[in-house]
Each structure stands twice: as structure tokens, then as C-alpha cells.
Amino acid sequence: xxxERHMITPALTVKPDTLLPEVKExxxxxxxxxxxxxxxxNRLIGMISDRDxxxxxxxxVLEEEKRRTILDEVSKTKVEDVMGSKIFSLSxxxxxxxxxxxxSRGKVGLLPxxxxxxxxxxxxxVQDLMKAYKNLYGIGEKGSFLIALEDDGQPKPLTxxxxxxxxxxxxxxxxxxVKGENNxxxxxxxxxxxxxxxxxxxxxxIGMKIIKD
Amino acid sequence: xxxxxxxTLVSHKHYLEHDTGGGEHPEVPERLLAISEQLKKSPLCxxxxxxxxxxxxxxxxxxxxxxxYLYRFEETAxxxxxYLGHPDNQICFDSYQIALLSAGGGITGxxxxxNNNADLVFCLVRPPGHHAESSLPLGFCFFNxxxxxxxxxxxxxxxxxxxxxxxxxxxxxxxxAAFEEDPSVLYxxxxxxxxxxFPGTGHAxxxxxxxxxxxxxxxxxxxGSDDTVFLxxxxxxxxxxxxxxRPDRIIVSAGFDGHIKDxxxxxxxxxxxxxxxxxxxxAWASQYCQGKxxxxxxxxxxxxxxxxxxxxxxQGMAQTxxx
Numbered sequence: 206x207x208x209e210r211h212m213i214t215p216a217l218t219v220k221p222d223t224l225l226p227e228v229k230e231x232x233x234x235x236x237x238x239x240x241x242x243x244x245x246x247n248r249l250i251g252m253i254s255d256r257d258x259x260x261x262x263x264x265x266v267l268e269e270e271k272r273r274t275i276l277d278e279v280s281k282t283k284v285e286d287v288m289g290s291k292i293f294s295l296s297x298x299x300x301x302x303x304x305x306x307x308x309s310r311g312k313v314g315l316l317p318x319x320x321x322x323x324x325x326x327x328x329x330x331v332q333d334l335m336k337a338y339k340n341l342y343g344i345g346e347k348g349s350f351l352i353a354l355e356d357d358g359q360p361k362p363l364t365x366x367x368x369x370x371x372x373x374x375x376x377x378x379x380x381x382x383v384k385g386e387n388n389x390x391x392x393x394x395x396x397x398x399x400x401x402x403x404x405x406x407x408x409x410x411i412g413m414k415i416i417k418d
Numbered sequence: 419x420x421x422x423x424x425x426t427l428v429s430h431k432h433y434l435e436h437d438t439g440g441g442e443h444p445e446v447p448e449r450l451l452a453i454s455e456q457l458k459k460s461p462l463c464x465x466x467x468x469x470x471x472x473x474x475x476x477x478x479x480x481x482x483x484x485x486x487y488l489y490r491f492e493e494t495a496x497x498x499x500x501y502l503g504h505p506d507n508q509i510c511f512d513s514y515q516i517a518l519l520s521a522g523g524g525i526t527g528x529x530x531x532x533n534n535n536a537d538l539v540f541c542l543v544r545p546p547g548h549h550a551e552s553s554l555p556l557g558f559c560f561f562n563x564x565x566x567x568x569x570x571x572x573x574x575x576x577x578x579x580x581x582x583x584x585x586x587x588x589x590x591x592x593x594x595a596a597f598e599e600d601p602s603v604l605y606x607x608x609x610x611x612x613x614x615x616f617p618g619t620g621h622a623x624x625x626x627x628x629x630x631x632x633x634x635x636x637x638x639x640x641x642g643s644d645d646t647v648f649l650x651x652x653x654x655x656x657x658x659x660x661x662x663x664r665p666d667r668i669i670v671s672a673g674f675d676g677h678i679k680d681x682x683x684x685x686x687x688x689x690x691x692x693x694x695x696x697x698x699x700x701a702w703a704s705q706y707c708q709g710k711x712x713x714x715x716x717x718x719x720x721x722x723x724x725x726x727x728x729x730x731x732x733q734g735m736a737q738t739x740x741x
Contacts, residue, residue: 350617
């Protein structure tokens with residue numbers, strides 16, 4: 206669950222005095238949308254995004270003369286003049302859940318990962334988060350599928366499920382309980398077997414019902 | 419009155435010897451026995467011709483499967499181990515030979531069809547095949563019977579454009595993997611939604627890759643889908659795809675586990691549906707392939723429904739109405 210296992214390293218960064226055309230070139234050639242901006246000690250001081258760059262560049266519908274003037278200005282503009290200073294960052298010990306929370310709260314697509322000295326040691330994007338959760342929950346894993354169970358309201362439903370699955374040697378990768386309609390809990394389970402007879406037998410044994418639609 | 423065209427059943431007594439260990443395993447010899455019993459007392463009985471499947475040439479199997487996989491499978495079976503890869507894939511000492519013979523079912527059928535000894539062939543085989551990939555056994559499948567048949571048809575008889583129609587309740591990941599980059603084979607699968615159904619593949623967005631883009635059609639259905647939903651999907655999606663592709667030959671991956679009584683899926687098909695499907699498959703064979711139709715048994719695990727549904731499928735396929 207820790208970000209240090211899922212972040213992308215090393216992180217590509219730019220310095221505050223890097224000029225915008227160079228940043229634009231880096232973003233385009235790497236197909237990146239965000240870059241951390243670091244000082245000369247590699248400490249995080251801001252983030253620059255393709256949106257910041259687009260805002261700085263002249264509109265394509267402007268008159269040619271005005272466009273040239275703005276382009277001329279842009280070619281001399283430093284990252285520090287347009288970068289965002291409201292920065293969200295993760296630490297290596299942040300978890301995937303922390304990252305999800307922060308990406309969503311900050312409405313950003315990428316978070317820098319910094320150590321205790323605020324030095325940038327990696328980056329973590331929405332795509333990386335999706336990949337990590339996909340693995341974590343076994344989504345798209347060939348030979349597996351999701352089962353929805355009705356929580357019967359009896360004590361220790363999850364314990365009973367895990368026990369019977371382990372006793373019957375049915376492997377599974379996800380077990381979660383969520384509130385369904387009418388406050389009834391639904392238990393989701395990703396199993397890795399085609400022997401559905403065995404699954405039916407297992408749940409019958411503990412008195413639980415599979416929701417079919 | 420109803421008149422039935424002849425149907426050739428390709429099968430083999432050795433298919434009954436593939437032992438999946440008893441217990442709760444659903445893929446059992448009784449599946450074939452139940453079908454045989456049903457057909458014996460069926461009005462179809464007089465038009466059924468039984469033919470033994472022959473073993474395929476090694477090169478026919480290697481047209482899809484890796485040789486190292488064949489060695490691994492054979493060695494595992496002969497060593498006395500009870501499963502290959504995942505415990506789902508139960509085997510016995512003879513399973514390797516029997517799986518080869520199962521792959522031979524389609525090939526035997528194709529020879530009969532092409533030598534004008536038959537028009538309608540149904541291969542009553544086991545183990546099933548559509549989950550098997552080139553070196554991966556999966557979901558009780560070891561060799562991909564439909565893929566091996568399609569490749570044989572193309573190579574031996576130069577039938578260039580093949581469509582494989584798979585209405586087993588589960589997606590045939592192995593067939594898709596074999597042909598997703600190959601524009602000469604159109605793979606159509608109608609199955610329960612992959613999030614809720616084994617093997618978790620077959621999303622509607624997966625429509626082929628590279629040169630094969632557009633020649634894979636996945637039609638996932640919500641759990642609980644019934645005859646109406648199935649037939650609507652056939653009409654709206656499958657028929658136009660077929661008309662567009664215009665196949666030279668049709669292979670049907672015929673699985674009967676979408677039946678409402680079959681616990682292996684959440685689909686809710688009736689027994690009646692299979693007769694309608696049989697009529698449709700035969701009509702398409704007449705329209706595109708001079709009436710030649712090859713069907714290969716895949717899943718279907720509720721014995722009574724399986725037997726009745728196979729009978730109704732064959733009835734639909736063989737039916738002609740005379741004045």
C-alpha cells in the first residue's frame with residue numbers, strides 16, 4: 206500500500222529558471238502533463254502543468270503581430286513566474302488511499318513524492334493509482350470474477366466467508382463490504398476459480414446468498 | 419409436418435474417461451451420457467449419424483498451441499498429478515490423449531462437411547476448449563477445440579473467412595487471444611458480463627487489435643438476462659456483423675450454461691431459446707456457407723437442462739417444414 210512501492214523514479218524535474226519553451230518541449234516529448242519544480246538542492250518549490258504553459262502561450266486566433274509579441278515574452282519567461290505554488294505532495298510512507306484522497310481533493314493528475322528534506326524522490330499519477338488498485342483488487346485478472354453476497358445480518362460475516370473459502374481452498378483477492386440499498390450490506394468478493402459449484406457449496410454451508418442481478 | 423435433416427454427431431467413447439476427480443467438479447463424463455440418453459429417446463434419433471472422432475495431427479494442434487505446453491501437459495498427466503496449472507483443471511493419467519481426441523472432434527467434422535458426407539455436424543466432445551490459450555489451460559479447457567478447427571479449415575480446405583459464434587455463458591478468452599489480430603476470423607461472443615463472470619474477459623470495448631481490429635465482437639449481457647435480451651443482441655449486433663463479414667464457414671462454440679437452471683452463470687435462458695438458436699445457426703449456414711455448419715460443445719453443467727437444451731438446439735438446426 207505504500208507509495209514508495211508504486212511511485213515512478215527518478216522523477217523528471219525542472220529548475221525555477223528554466224524557460225517555458227524548454228518545459229513545453231519536455232512535456233511534449235515525454236507526453237507528460239505535470240512536472241515538479243525544484244531548487245538547486247532538489248527541494249520541491251512548485252509544480253508546472255501543461256495547462257500553465259497553455260495559458261502563457263498566445264491564442265491561435267490572435268493577430269499575428271500580437272502573437273509574436275507574446276511569443277517573444279514567453280520565450281524569456283521562467284517557470285517560477287507561472288508555476289503553481291499551492292502544492293500537494295506525498296511522502297514515501299503515504300499509502301495508496303492517501304494518494305487517492307489527495308489527488309481527488311487537489312483535483313490534480315500527479316503528485317510529487319518528497320522525503321523529509323522536501324527533496325523530490327519520485328512522482329505518482331492518477332494512472333499509477335489506477336494501475337496499483339487494479340493489481341490490488343485483481344481487476345482484469347484472467348480467471349477471476351466478482352461475486353456479490355447478501356449480508357445475512359448474522360455475526361462475523363467476513364470471518365465466516367474467509368474461513369469457508371480457505372477451508373475449501375478457493376483463492377480470492379478482494380473482500381469488501383459496502384452499504385447497499387435499504388441499509389443492507391453487500392459483500393463483494395473476487396474469486397479465482399471456475400468451479401462455481403464449489404463456491405455455491407461454500408456459501409450454502411455458511412448460509413449466505415449470492416446476489417444474481 | 420416437421421421433417422428433420424440428418425445430423426452427424428462426432429464423439430468418442432474415450433471422452434468419458436477424462437476423470438476430473440469427482441467431488442464438486444462440474445465438468446464430468448455424465449454430461450455426455452445425459453445428452454446421449456436424451457437423444458436416444460428423441461424424435462431426432464432416426465436422423466442422427468454417429469461418427470468417431472479421430473486424433474488430430476500434431477501439426478494441427480501446434481497451429482495454435484506451443485509445443486512446450488504439449489510436453490508440459492503430457493508429462494503432468496503421466497506423472498500422476500491431478501491438475502494442470504490451476505486446481506480447476508483436473509486431469510487423470512489419460513487426459514492428455516483425451517484432450518487431443520477432443521480437439522480432433524472438430525477436425526473430423528470438417529472433413530465430413532467438406533467431403534459432402536454431412537451438412538450439419540455437432541461435436542459432442544469433452545474436455546471443452548474455449549478458455550484454453552496457446553500455453554495456458556483455463557476453466558476446465560486444455561486444447562482450444564474451436565481454434566484448432568478454424569485453423570484446420572483454413573489450411574486444409576482454404577476456407578478463408580471463418581466466423582466463430584460463441585454463445586456459451588462465458589467469454590471464450592482463448593478464441594479471442596488466438597484471433598484478435600487476425601482479420602480472417604470473426605469471433606463473436608455473447609456472454610455474461612465479465613465483471614461478474616468467469617474468466618473476467620470479453621468487454622464490449624475489446625474489438626480486436628492491429629489488422630484484426632473490428633473482427634472481434636464481444637456482447638456482454640447483464641446477469642439475469644433472458645431469451646429476449648439474447649435475441650435482441652443477436653438481431654442488433656450479431657446479424658449485422660455477420661452480414662458485413664460474409665463468412666465462408668461457421669463454427670459454433672455451443673455452450674449451454676446460460677440456462678436458467680445452470681448455476682455456472684447468472685444468465686436466465688430457457689430451454690426453448692436453444693431451438694431458436696439452432697434455427698438461426700442453420701439459416702446463417704444456408705445463407706453464407708451452402709448449409710455447412712459445425713458446432714462444438716463447450717460448457718453446460720446442469721445435466722437435465724444440458725441434455726434437453728442440446729436436443730432442442732439440434733431440433734432447431736435440423737428442422738425443415740414440409741407442406
